[in-house]
Amino acid sequence: xxxxxxxxxxxxxxxxxxxxxxxxxxxxxxxxxxxxxxxxxxxxxxxxxxxxxxxxxxxxxxxxxxxxxxxxxxxxxxxxxxxxxxxxxxxxxxxxxxxxxxxxxxxxxxxxxxxxxxxxxxxxxxxxxxxxxxxxxxxxxxxxxxxxxxxxxxxxxxxxxxxxxxxxxxxxxxxxxxxxxxxxxxxxxxxxxxxxxxxxxxxxxxxxxxxxxxxxxxxxxxxxxxxxxxxxxxxxxxxxxxxxxxxxxxxxxxxxxxxxxxxxxxxxxxxxxxxxxxxxxxxxxxxxxxxxxxxxxxxxxxxxxxxxxxxxxxxxxxxxxxxx
Amino acid sequence: xxxxxxxxxxxxxxxxxxxxxxxxxxxxxxxxxxxxxxxxxxxxxxxxxxxxxxxxxxxxxxxxxxxxxxxxxxxxxxxxxxxxxxxxxxxxxxxxxxxxxxxxxxxxxxxxxxxxxxxxxxxxxxxxxxxxxxxxxxxxxxxxxxxxxxxxxxxxxxxxxxxxxxxxxxxxxxxxxxxxxxxxxxxxxxxxxxxxxxxxxxxxxxxxxxxxxxxxxxxxxxxxxxxxxxxxxxxxxxxxxxxxxxxxxxxxxxxxxxxxxxxxxx
Numbered sequence: 061x062x063x064x065x066x067x068x069x070x071x072x073x074x075x076x077x078x079x080x081x082x083x084x085x086x087x088x089x090x091x092x093x094x095x096x097x098x099x100x101x102x103x104x105x106x107x108x109x110x111x112x113x114x115x116x117x118x119x120x121x122x123x124x125x126x127x128x129x130x131x132x133x134x135x136x137x138x139x140x141x142x143x144x145x146x147x148x149x150x151x152x153x154x155x156x157x158x159x160x161x162x163x164x165x166x167x168x169x170x171x172x173x174x175x176x177x178x179x180x181x182x183x184x185x186x187x188x189x190x191x192x193x194x195x196x197x198x199x200x201x202x203x204x205x206x207x208x209x210x211x212x213x214x215x216x217x218x219x220x221x222x223x224x225x226x227x228x229x230x231x232x233x234x235x236x237x238x239x240x241x242x243x244x245x246x247x248x249x250x251x252x253x254x255x256x257x258x259x260x261x262x263x264x265x266x267x268x269x270x271x272x273x274x275x276x277x278x279x280x281x282x283x284x285x286x287x288x289x290x291x292x293x294x295x296x297x298x299x300x301x302x303x304x305x306x307x308x309x310x311x312x313x314x315x316x317x318x319x320x321x322x323x324x325x326x327x328x329x330x331x332x333x334x335x336x337x338x339x340x341x342x343x344x345x346x347x348x349x350x351x352x353x354x355x356x357x358x359x360x361x362x363x364x365x366x367x368x369x370x371x372x373x374x375x376x377x378x379x380x381x382x383x384x
Numbered sequence: 385x386x387x388x389x390x391x392x393x394x395x396x397x398x399x400x401x402x403x404x405x406x407x408x409x410x411x412x413x414x415x416x417x418x419x420x421x422x423x424x425x426x427x428x429x430x431x432x433x434x435x436x437x438x439x440x441x442x443x444x445x446x447x448x449x450x451x452x453x454x455x456x457x458x459x460x461x462x463x464x465x466x467x468x469x470x471x472x473x474x475x476x477x478x479x480x481x482x483x484x485x486x487x488x489x490x491x492x493x494x495x496x497x498x499x500x501x502x503x504x505x506x507x508x509x510x511x512x513x514x515x516x517x518x519x520x521x522x523x524x525x526x527x528x529x530x531x532x533x534x535x536x537x538x539x540x541x542x543x544x545x546x547x548x549x550x551x552x553x554x555x556x557x558x559x560x561x562x563x564x565x566x567x568x569x570x571x572x573x574x575x576x577x578x579x580x581x582x583x584x585x586x587x588x589x590x591x592x593x594x595x596x597x598x599x600x601x602x603x604x605x606x607x608x609x610x611x612x613x614x615x616x617x618x619x620x621x622x623x624x625x626x627x628x629x630x631x632x633x634x635x636x637x638x639x640x641x642x643x644x645x646x647x648x649x650x
Contacts (some may be wrong), residue, residue, distance in 0.1 A: 072549070263492075266487065266492065269484075270484060270487065272471070272472065273470065273471055273472055273484070274467065274470055274471045274474045276431070276434075276436050276465070276467055276470065277465075277467060277536075279434070279435065279436055279456050279460075280434050280436070280456075280459075280460050280463070280464060280465050280540075281460055281484055281488055281540075282455075282456050282457035282459075282460040282461070282487065282488040283456060283488050284455075284456050326475050327423060327473040327474070327475055327476070328473075328476070328480070331440075365644070
C-alpha cells in the first residue's frame with residue numbers, strides 16, 4: 061500500500077514537472093495562461109510556442125527518459141550489475157553508430173535510423189556479454205569493457221563523421237545528446253516504438269526478479285536463463301536504441317533513476333519498473349528544462365547536463381560498490 | 385517405482401569429464417547421501433538431476449521422463465535443489481523469497497493466490513521461520529538464510545529434493561535441525577531426498593542409502609550399516625579410522641585417527 065502511494069506521488073510530481081517545463085523557457089509563459097489554452101483561449105503566439113515547440117519537446121524528453129531508465133533497470137537485472145547503464149556500457153554508442161551511418165552515408169533512408177540504432181545497440185550489448193560475462197558481470201569488468209566499447213564504437217562514429225564532414229553540421233547537436241528543435245514528427249516516430257517497448261517491459265517483471273538470484277536457482281525455478289537473458293537484453297537495447305536515434309547519446313539516466321528508485325521502493329521489479337519509468341521521465345524533463353533556461357538564450361545539450369549530474373553520482377556508486 | 389534412474393551417465397565441464405559411466409536407480413522415498421573426497425564429482429551428479437548440467441553421454445530419467453527432453457519448468461515442478469551458494473536482492477523478505485518457490489507451478493499471467501499462501505504458511509511453519517518471515521534476508525544469519533533457501537525448495541513441492549552440502553555453513557545445532565527436518569519430511573511425505581554431504585557420520589545417521597564416489601566412479605553403494613567400514617574409508621579417503629556402532633539405531637560412527645598421505649601434517 062505504501063508502495064502504491066509512492067508511485068502515485070511520483071506521478072503527481074511528473075505532472076507538476078510537465079507544467080513547469082511547458083511554462084519555462086526563453087519566454088516564460090505563466091501557468092494561468094497555459095490553463096487558458098486548455099479551454100482554447102489565450103494569446104496566439106504563446107499558444108504556438110507551447111504547442112509547436114515546447115510540447116513535442118517535453119513529451120520527447122519524458123518518453124526518452126522513461127525508455128532509458130527502463131532500459132537501465134532491465135540491463136541491470138540481466139547483467140546482475142547495478143552499474144549497467146546504456147550510456148556507460150556502450151549500448152548507446154552502438155545505437156549512435158548505427159544511426160549516424162544512415163544519417164551521413166545514406167540520408168535518403170532516414171526512416172531506417174531507428175532500426176539501425178536498434179541493431180547498433182544490439183551489437184554493443186552482444187560485445188559486452190562476450191567481453192565481460194563470467195557468471196554475471198563484475199562491476200569493474202563492465203566498466204572496463206564499457207570503456208573499450210565506447211572507445212571503439214565512438215572511434216568508428218568519429219571516422220564516419222570526419223569522412224562526411226560536409227554534412228556533419230546538421231547533426232552536431234544530436235551527437236552531444238540534445239532534444240532541441242524536435243517536432244511532432246520526431247515524437248510520432250518514437251511514440252509507437254516507446255509504447256511497444258515499455259509495455260513489453262512489464263512482461264519482464266517476474267523474470268527480472270528471478271534473474272537477480274543465481275543462474276542455477278533461476279533454472280531450478282523454471283526459467284530458461286539464456287533465452288530470457290537474450291530477450292530482455294534485446295528489449296533494453298531496443299529502448300535505448302530508439303531513444304538514441306531521436307536524441308543522440310544521453311548517459312546516466314539509466315543509472316541514476318533505477319538506483320534512486322531502488323532506494324525509495326526496493327528492488328522488486330513489480331514496483332521498481334513503474335517507478336523508474338515515471339522517475340526517468342521526470343528526471344530527463346527536469347534536466348532538459350534546466351538545459352534550456354540555465355544559459356538562455358543559449359540552449360545546452362541535455363546529454364551534457366546529464367553527464368555533469370550523473371558522472372559524480374556514478375563515481376559515488378562505484379566507490380560504494382567497492383567497499384562492499 | 386524409481387524416482388530417478390541414471391544410466392551410463394558421463395558428465396563434465398567443457399572437454400573435461402568428471403563422471404564416467406555412472407549408473408544407479410533411486411527408489412521413491414529413499415533418503416540418499418552421496419559422499420566422497422573433494423573433486424570426486426558429488427555435486428556434479430547432483431546438478432545433473434536438476435538439469436543444471438546436461439549429460440555428455442547417457443540419460444537421466446526423472447520418473448519416466450528423460451530430463452533432457454523436459455523443459456526447465458517441468459523439471460522445477462518435480463525436482464528442487466538447495467544450492468551451496470546463493471545470490472539474492474538484499475532487501476527481499478524471507479516470505480517473498482519463499483514465494484519464488486511457487487513460480488514453477490504458475491503460468492506467466494497467474495499471481496499469488498490462496499493456495500500459495502497456504503503452502504507458504506506450511507513451509508514457514510516447518511522451517512521454523514514464523515518469527516523471521518517478514519525480515520529482510522540480509523538481516524538474517526547464515527543458518528537462518530539457509531533455512532529460507534530450504535523453504536524456497538520446499539515451496540516448489542518437489543517429488544525429489546536435492547541438497548548440495550546443506551550443512552556446510554551451519555553450526556552444529558542448525559545442522560541437526562535441518563537434517564531432522566528433511567528426514568521428517570521424507571518419512572511423512574514420501575519425498576525422495578538426494579544430498580551431498582561432507583560429514584560421514586551425518587550421512588551414516590540420516591540416510592538409508594549411501595553412494596560413495598571416488599574420482600567420478602562408484603566405489604560403494606548401499607545401506608550405511610553394511611558398507612561403511614575401515615577398508616572403505618582407507619580406500620576412498622586414505623585415512624585410518626575406528627568404527628563404533630550407535631547404541632540406539634546401530635548406525636556406524638566413524639572416528640578418523642590418522643591419514644596415510646605421508647609427509648608431515650601442519
